[in-house]
Structures are given as C-alpha cells and as structure tokens.
Amino acid sequence: MTIKEIIKKYSNKLDRLDLELILAHSLGKTREFVLTYPEKTVTSQQSAVSNKLIERRISGEPIAYITEHKEFYGLDFFVNKHTLVPRPETEMLVEQALNETWRMEHGTKNTYIIDVGTGSGCVITAIANSMERGAWSMEQKKSTQYYATDISEEALKVAKKNAKLNGVEKKIKFLHGNLLAPLLSNSCSMFHVPCSMVIVANLPYLSKEIYQSAPVDVKKYEPKTALFSPEQGLQHYRKLLEQVKKSLVLCSMFHVLCFLEISPEQKKLIIPVIRNIFPKAKIEFKKDLAGKWRVCGIEIK
C-alpha cells in the first residue's frame, strides 16, 4: 500500500493530522516526508504497525501516547502512560518563572527554581534550557539551581530522560517524594544561606466534579494521580503552601515566588486557602491565551 492509500482508507474515521503523525512515526520519518511522498509504498510490516497504531487512536488513546512525543515550549518531549501529556497552557509557568527570575536580584543570592509535580519534566527542562541558552550572565547561570520532584518514580524516569534529550540533565536534580518534602528533609542546609526560591507547580487540580466530567480519553488514559485533587481540587496546593511555610520557619530564605496552574473557577477558591497560610502574601492571577484564569502567582517575602 502507499501512504496515500492508507490515509484514504482511514480518512472518515480519523483526523488527517493524526493519520499523518502516526504514519510518520511508524515509518520513522517526519510528517513533512509523509506530505511530500504520498506515493511511497510502505512495507507490509510498516503497514501492520501503522494500522495497529491507527486503531489505538480510533479507540480514543491520545496521539501523544501513541507517538510517544509531545512538543512543549518549542522542545521535544518523550511521554508515556506514567506522565500527563504536556498542555500548551502550562507554557505560562515557564514564561512566568523566566520573567520573574530575570527581575529578581542575583549575584550574592542563590536562586532555586523548583518544579513540584514535574511529570514529564517539561516545565523545569524548558526553564533550564531557556536559561542556559538565553542572554543570562555567567554569574546568573551559576547562582541558579534547578530541582524537580514527583511522587511517581516512573514519571521521574521520564523526566530525567527528557532533561537528557534537551541537554540539561546535569543542571537539574530530580527528587522522589511528596511535594517539597525531599528538599526539606534531606538538604535543608541548602537554604541556610540567603536565597530566592521560585516554585512552579502544575499539580493535580481537578475537583471531583470536573474530573468526573472530563473527556473519556483523559480519564481512560492519563494517570488519575496526575489530575485529581480533593478539597475542590486544591488539596495539593494547600499542602504545598504549608510546606513552604514550614521551610521558611526552618531555613533562612527570604524571598519566595510560587506560580501555580489552576482551573479558572479556582481563582476565587484559592485566595482564602493562601490567606489562611500567608495572610500578607501578594497574590496575582494571569489569564491564558483563551482568556481563562490559569496561573496564580504568590509572592512571599
């Protein structure tokens, strides 16, 4: 069969883009190749592989799990069933962290950028990659350290692989554990010198109701531990902020910025949660490209 014939066979069952991506993946070529050589004959083995993958997509599996790739912040990431598929709106966390780290003082201070619930590692890898390649001074680069945590060891394996794929594996320390716990328990001494801490987190934030009404392919294929959180979707963020408070008592850091991805209806709900823990924190919300409240920024001095 030719590429064109396979596309025609499935064109009424699947998006053309998905078909092209699956064919490219099963032929080990780019999508451009598929578009440029529609008359190319595929071997029976390649055809069997692509048919199988197409059937998986037809039954609802996300394309990123089938091709094992997802683009995020202009970089390529490996994904599998242990990791959430990176979403475009999460790129806002990268932007916020880069902008604010740039604005913060440097030099004598150390800056720790910490990605809590790193999943595929897309956020911390994109930040480290941009800072290493960007117009940052050597001093700024030297005084910035990157950490990422996740409760899932399988996700951490993927995150490490992605840091390597994008040339920043030596820059990021990946730690297994509950939120900030691995940093607080093992190496609190790292905070004994004055420092700034930028926390980025896209933790599970779907409430029970929103999780239940999520599309079937999300519920069936993406890990529930990456999506659902009790207390109207805010339990993980409440616990994270409590840990931040504990770290401030234990250690002498003096400037903390948190950027938390939320769902739009949580804008109102998260304010009392924050105020309860940090009554004087400065809170600011940002909208995503669709005009929906997406990031909650918290500044604690």
Ligand SMILES: C[S@@+](CC[C@H](N)C(=O)[O-])C[C@H]1O[C@@H](n2cnc3c(N)ncnc32)[C@H](O)[C@@H]1O
């Ligand atoms: C919504 S996913 C986000 C993954 C990635 N940051 C992204 O934006 O694509 C949430 C991640 O938080 C992790 N997670 C859930 N509970 C956690 C906890 N208590 N401590 C650390 N990580 C946790 C999950 O394993 C999952 O990888």
